[in-house]
Amino acid sequence: MTQPISWPPLVTTAELAALTAGGIDYIRTKDNIIKGLALKLTINPLGPEVIVFGGGKNMVARAERFLASQAVVPAYVKLTTNRWKFYGLYRATAIKRDKHTITKYRADRLVQNIDGVLFLENVAEPTTDSFGGQYGDAKTRKAVEEAAIKAVWKYLEDNGYTVKDRQSDNCGYDLYAQKGKNFILAEVKGTDSSQPRFLLSRNERAHSETDAGWRLFVVCKARTSPEIMQYTADEMEAAFSFSPKSWECHPKIR
Known part of the structure; x- marks a missing residue:
């Protein structure tokens, strides 16, 4: 991979063109090789994890090539004008073209102007440490997480599944479980509380929309007497309110 070791955090439009091989499209290519993404949140408010693309055969080809x-x-x-911020390194994970997905993510764009929805993952998903004390210190969070993983692993094995650890693979779930032709992609959240409360990254939520077999497992009282609750993606969206815990702040460009 011939990428720079460190990408500049803020660049001008001209600098971005040099970094991503120029062009005006949001999926930048050179010699049919994908070089980078240049996104506007006014068009794709869930970017970079979710990109709604349109514009005909050329843009479809770029998305498929990516x-x-x-x-x-x-x-x-x-x-803002002439200022772009680096959000990370991303890989495409899925394209969906069904009416339900396009309607869900189109925002203010007309359905007839959309060719599909591209889902991506951050290959080095950032973590947030500013939890305001509600989720304990790093050592406590790690212990709760390990207890929750252990409980769900045992639950799946007790139900006849063979389980594989995927926590370090940045794939939007923690455990892969298979029983015959059936499989589960288990995203595991743990808490010492008796009530479910957890953090979900944008990457994890995006995978809940695209990965068949994705399930959320919430383990309450993880370190004392684990109680496991299981949700499909739709059940999760119906059961929980999603509230932002923090904002990334940077100096305003004047």
Whole structure:
């Protein structure tokens, strides 16, 4: 991979063109190789994890090439005139073209102008440490997480599944469980409380929409007497309110 070791956090439009091989499209290519993403949140408010694309055969081909290549590329998001911010390195994970998905993610864009929805993952998903004390210190969170994983692993094995650890693979879930032709992609959340309360990354939520077999397992009282609750993606959306815990802040460009 011939990428720079460190991508500049803020660049001008000209600098971005040099970094991503130029062009005006949001999926940047050179010699049919995907070089980077240049996104506007006014058009794609859930970017970089979710990109609604349109514009005909050329843009469809770029999206499909991005997915097929499994390239890891830098994603820059426009802050203001002539200023772009580096959001991380991203890989495409799925394309969906069904009416339900397009309607869900189109925002203010007309359905007839949309060719599909591209889902991506951050290959180095950032973590948030500013939990305001509600989720304990790092050592406590790690202990609760390990207890929850252990409880769900045992639960799945007790139900006849063979389980594989995927926690370090940045794939949007923690455990892969298979029983015959059936499989479960288990995202595990743990808490010492008797009530379910947890943090969910944008990457994890995006995978809940695209990965068949994705399930959320919430383990309450994880370190004392584990109680496991299981949700499909739709059940999760119906059962929980999603509230932002923090914002990333940067100096305003004047």
